[in-house]
Amino acid sequence: MLDLTKYESLGAALRDAVARWPDEVCLIEADREREKSRLTYRQFQEAAEPLAAALEDSGFAAGDRAAIIMTNQPKWLISAYAVFFAGGVVVPLDYKLSAKEHLQLLAHSKSKVLFVEYPLWRAITQAADFSALAVQTVLVTEAPPNVGLAGARRWEEFHAARAPEFRLRSRQDMACIVYSSGTGGRPKGCVLTHGNYLEQCRALTALYPFWPGVRYLSILPTNHAIDFMVGFIGPFTCGATVVHLRTLRPEFVREAFTRYKITYMSLVPLVLGNLQKGLQQRFAELPPLKRKIFNALLAANKRLTRRRPNLALSRRLLKQVHQAFGGELRALFVGGAFTEPQTLQFFYELGIQVANGYGLTEAGTAVTLNDFNPVRTDTVGRPLPGVELRIAEPDAEGIGEVAVRSNTVMSHYLDDPELTAETIVDGWLMTGDFGRIDDAGHLQLLGRKKNMIVTSEGKNIYPEDIENSFAGLAVKEYCIFAANFVWPQRSMVGEQLVLVLHPETGRAVDDALRAEISRRNMHLLNYKRVSGYVVWDRDFPRTASMKIKRAVLAEEIGKALDRAAVVSL
Amino acid sequence: MNVIVKTIEQTTEEILTLAATHFKVPRAGLQASDDFYKKLGIDSLQALELLTRLENHFGVELPDYEVQGVSDFSTLASRIQARL
Numbered sequence: 231m232l233d234l235t236k237y238e239s240l241g242a243a244l245r246d247a248v249a250r251w252p253d254e255v256c257l258i259e260a261d262r263e264r265e266k267s268r269l270t271y272r273q274f275q276e277a278a279e280p281l282a283a284a285l286e287d288s289g290f291a292a293g294d295r296a297a298i299i300m301t302n303q304p305k306w307l308i309s310a311y312a313v314f315f316a317g318g319v320v321v322p323l324d325y326k327l328s329a330k331e332h333l334q335l336l337a338h339s340k341s342k343v344l345f346v347e348y349p350l351w352r353a354i355t356q357a358a359d360f361s362a363l364a365v366q367t368v369l370v371t372e373a374p375p376n377v378g379l380a381g382a383r384r385w386e387e388f389h390a391a392r393a394p395e396f397r398l399r400s401r402q403d404m405a406c407i408v409y410s411s412g413t414g415g416r417p418k419g420c421v422l423t424h425g426n427y428l429e430q431c432r433a434l435t436a437l438y439p440f441w442p443g444v445r446y447l448s449i450l451p452t453n454h455a456i457d458f459m460v461g462f463i464g465p466f467t468c469g470a471t472v473v474h475l476r477t478l479r480p481e482f483v484r485e486a487f488t489r490y491k492i493t494y495m496s497l498v499p500l501v502l503g504n505l506q507k508g509l510q511q512r513f514a515e516l517p518p519l520k521r522k523i524f525n526a527l528l529a530a531n532k533r534l535t536r537r538r539p540n541l542a543l544s545r546r547l548l549k550q551v552h553q554a555f556g557g558e559l560r561a562l563f564v565g566g567a568f569t570e571p572q573t574l575q576f577f578y579e580l581g582i583q584v585a586n587g588y589g590l591t592e593a594g595t596a597v598t599l600n601d602f603n604p605v606r607t608d609t610v611g612r613p614l615p616g617v618e619l620r621i622a623e624p625d626a627e628g629i630g631e632v633a634v635r636s637n638t639v640m641s642h643y644l645d646d647p648e649l650t651a652e653t654i655v656d657g658w659l660m661t662g663d664f665g666r667i668d669d670a671g672h673l674q675l676l677g678r679k680k681n682m683i684v685t686s687e688g689k690n691i692y693p694e695d696i697e698n699s700f701a702g703l704a705v706k707e708y709c710i711f712a713a714n715f716v717w718p719q720r721s722m723v724g725e726q727l728v729l730v731l732h733p734e735t736g737r738a739v740d741d742a743l744r745a746e747i748s749r750r751n752m753h754l755l756n757y758k759r760v761s762g763y764v765v766w767d768r769d770f771p772r773t774a775s776m777k778i779k780r781a782v783l784a785e786e787i788g789k790a791l792d793r794a795a796v797v798s799l
Numbered sequence: 800m801n802v803i804v805k806t807i808e809q810t811t812e813e814i815l816t817l818a819a820t821h822f823k824v825p826r827a828g829l830q831a832s833d834d835f836y837k838k839l840g841i842d843s844l845q846a847l848e849l850l851t852r853l854e855n856h857f858g859v860e861l862p863d864y865e866v867q868g869v870s871d872f873s874t875l876a877s878r879i880q881a882r883l
Contacts, residue, residue: 301864326867349864477863479847504844687843756836756843756870 231440231468234432239399239424241314243467248275248311251469254442257304261476263485269304271469274311280389282312285343287390288367292317292397295407296343297336297365298453299323299350302474305371305385306452307462309345314405317397318343321407321419322453325350326755329357338417339407339644342366345385348373355380401425407644408455410591410690419644420591429637430594431463433614437599438494438561438585440468445558447486447495448474454688456496456565459595480504487556496563498688499570502584506573509551509580524548532579539602544581551580561585565596566688568675568722571607578605587611588673592659594638598673609672619673620658621666628666629720631679633658664720676720681780683712683725685757693727696758700729700750704743707732707770709778710760716784717793728796729763730787732770739765739797748799762796805883811876814853818872821852831873859883 232250237243248256252272259266269277290296296313298320300306310320321339323332325347332354336344344365346354351370354360360380368382399405405424409417438460440446446465450457465472473490475482478501486492497505516524531547534540541560545552552559561583569586577584587599588610597619600611613619617636624630639659642650653660662680665673682692693710700708713726729747731739751759766787771779805813811831819826822839829838836846847863853875854861859882869875 325864328868347864477847478844479851479863480844481851500842500844752834752837752870755868756834 231435234428234467237428238401239314239403240405240427240463241311241317241396241399241424243428243463244311244314245396247271247466247469248278251442254469255471256466256469257307258445258471258473258490259304259476260473260486260490262479262482266476267304274304274308278308278311279315279394280391281308281385282315283390283392283394284388285312285316285318285367286394288343290316290318290343290367292399293319293404294343295319295321295339295341296345297321297323297339297341299325299332299344299346300371300452301325301347301476302448302451302457302461303476304474305345307466307472309369309385310452310462312394313343315394315396317399319404319407322458323409324453325451329353330359333357333359333363335409335417335419336363336365339409339419340364344368345371346382347371348377351379351382399424401428402641404641406458408453408591416646416649416694417644418646418649420640421642421644422594422640426594426638426640427459427463429616430459430596431467433616433638434459434596434599435464435468436615437601438464438563440465440470440494442469444468444470444493445490446470446472447483447490447492448472449478449483449501450496450498450566454496454566455589455591455595456563460494460496460563480508484508484554487559488554489556491556491558493558493560494563495559496565498566498686499564499568499573500686500688502562502564502569502577503573503686506576509554510576528579531581535578535581537604539578539581539583539605541581541583548581552582555582565589567684567686570723574600574607578602578607587614588663588675590661592640592653592661593634593636594640597634597636597638606670606672609668609674611673612671613673619667622658622660624666629664629676630666632661632663632665632673632675634661635659675722677714677718677722678712681712681715681784683714683727684722685725687757689757691727691758696727696754696760699754700747703731703746703750704734704737705731706734707778709770709780709783711780711784711787713761713793713796716788718788726761727759729760730766730783731763732766732768739763744799751799760799762798764791764795764797766791805880807876807880810857810880810883811873813856814872814876814879817852817856818849821849829872831871831876833872834870835872835875836870853879857883 248271256271256274257269296318313320321341348370369385369388370382371385401424404421406422407419410420448461475486527547531544563585574584587596589596597617598611598613620633621630622633635658664677665675684690697710708731711728713728771782815829
C-alpha cells in the first residue's frame with residue numbers, strides 16, 4: 231500500500247494510487263445478477279480528471295464544497311476523486327433523507343456543487359423550498375434523454391479536455407463535512423480533515439490490510455463513514471477492487487459473494503442478523519446424517535479456534551459454509567449500530583471473523599476494534615493504534631462517559647463553536663455513550679447519555695428531529711424522548727422513542743387523539759416512528775426562551791413514572 | 800397487438816394477496832392504506848423480499864431507491880403501476 235505518512239491530503243494519495251496500479255481493476259458495478267461496468271485505475275483516472283478540469287473551469291476553487299447525493303455506485307467515487315483533486319471539500323449526504331432535508335443540508339454546508347442521481351434530483355426540484363437552492367452547479371447522473379433538468383447539467387457530459395491542475399491541501403485542511411444528525415433541530419456537520427482520514431486509514435489497514443486482488447463488496451452507501459473508509463480510501467490506497475452492488479436484497483448479496491470471491495464487506499447489524507437467520511435455516515434443513523457431521527465439524531472448529539482464529543483451518547473444516555461466502559472472505563465489518571454478542575459468536579464459531587468495533591462520525595470511522603486475541607463478543611474491542619480512551623467521571627463500577635483523544639477526531643462542528651466546545655473538552659471528544667474499560671483494555675458499551683437512539687439499520691435518530699411531525703396535536707404540549715434517556719438501562723439494544731403528552735386541562739387521551747397520533751406516526755419512515763406514549767399532567771419545565779428543558783423533564787418523568795406506563799402504539 | 804392493462808385496483812389487490820401469502824397472514828386483514836411494516840411486522844430487508852416477489856409477479860424491475868420511504872400498500876401499488 232502507499233505509505234500514508236508521506237501524504238498531506240486525500241487528493242494526493244488517491245492521485246498516486248491511480249498512477250501506481252493503472253491496470254488493476256478498481257471498480258465493478260453490479261445490479262442484481264448483471265455486471266454493468268468495470269474500470270481499471272487508469273480508466274477511473276480517465277473518467278475523473280476531465281471532470282476535475284471541468285469543475286475548475288466552472289470556478290470551483292480550493293476549499294469550495296461539493297455535495298454528493300447518490301446510492302453506492304462508481305460515479306460517487308469518481309466525483310469525490312475529482313473534488314479532492316481540485317482541492318475541494320466533499321459533503322457526503324445520505325440519499326435516504328427527504329428532499330426538504332437535502333435542501334437544508336445543502337444550504338447549511340454552503341455547497342457550491344451538487345452531484346446527484348436523477349430520481350433524487352427530481353424529488354429535490356419538486357420540494358417546496360427548491361427555489362431557495364443556492365448551489366451553483368448541479369450535475370445529474372443517469373438522467374433519461376429528453377427530460378428537463380431544472381437548470382442542472384448532465385454529469386456524463388461535464389468534462390473538459392485539458393489536464394486539471396492538482397491543488398495541494400494540507401493535513402489540517404477540511405476534507406469532508408459529514409452530517410451526524412439533525413435537520414429538524416440543529417444540523418451537526420462534522421468537519422473532518424485530510425489528516426483525520428489519512429490517520430484512520432493507516433490504523434485500519436494495519437489490522438485489515440488490502441492489496442491488489444482484494445475485492446471489497448459495497449452495499450452500504452458511500453456517504454456512510456464505514457463505506458467511505460473501507461470502500462474507497464482504504465482499497466484505493468492499496469490498489470484493491472471495490473464491487474458496488476446496487477441492491478440490498480439478500481439473494482443478490484449472497485450471489486455477489488460467490489461471483490466476485492469477496493474478501494471484505496461492510497454491513498449493518500440488521501443485514502448481519504439476516505445472514506445469520508438464513509444460515510441457521512439452512513443448517514436446520516440439513517438431513518439428519520449431514521447435520522450430525524456438520525455439528526461435529528462445527529464443534530471441532532470451535533475447539534481449535536477458541537484462542538485465536540485460524541482461517542485456513544476453518545475454510546477446510548467448514549468448506550461449504552465458506553464456499554457460500556465465495557471461499558475467500560477474510561472479514562465482515564459491522565458498524566453503524568450495536569451488534570448482539572450472540573450474532574458475533576455465531577459467525578466466529580463458523581470461522582468467519584466479524585470486525586466489530588465502536589465508532590462515531592465525530593471520530594472518523596472507528597476508535598476501537600476487536601482483535602480476536604482472543605475473541606471477545608461482549609465488548610467492542612480495544613482502541614486502534616493512535617487512539618486514547620478514558621472514562622470520564624466513572625462511578626464505583628468504573629462506568630462513565632467514554633471520551634476519545636486521537637488524530638482521527640474531527641476538527642469541529644461546522645459553524646457551531648458552542649456545540650464544538652461542549653463536545654470536544656480539553657482535546658477529548660465526549661462521545662455521549664456510557665461504558666467501561668476492563669482489565670484487558672477492552673471497551674464495553676453500556677447505554678447512552680444522549681437523548682437519541684440508533685436503529686439496527688445504523689440510523690441515528692434524534693427525537694427533536696421528528697417532533698415537528700406531530701405539530702398541532704390536540705394537547706397542551708408534547709415532546710419525544712429516547713426511552714433509555716428517561717429510564718436509563720445499561721444496554722444498547724432495543725432502543726425506542728416515546729411521545730410524552732401533556733393533555734389540555736380536564737381532557738384525556740381519547741380514541742380520536744390516539745388515531746391522530748397513529749396517522750402522523752405512519753407518515754414517518756419506519757425507523758423514525760415512536761413506539762408508544764406516556765401521559766404527563768404537569769407543565770414542561772422551560773427556559774426563558776421557552777425551550778423545553780429536556781434533561782430536567784426526563785428526570786422528572788423517570789422518577790414519577792415507571793417504564794411500564796408507556797402505552798404502545 | 801392487444802395489451803391488457805391492469806387497473807390500479809387490480810394491481811393493489813394482487814399486491815395484497817401476494818403479501819398475505821408470502822408472510823402467511825389472512826388476506827382479509829390487509830387493506831390498501833395499511834402500513835406494511837407494521838401490519839406484517841417486517842423489517843426493511845423483509846420488505847425487499849416482498850419487492851422481489853412482486854417484481855417476479857408483475858414482470859417489472861423496481862430499483863431499491865424507488866421504494867425508499869414507501870410504507871403503505873397503495874403507494875407501492877402506484878409505483879408498480881407506473882412501471883407496468
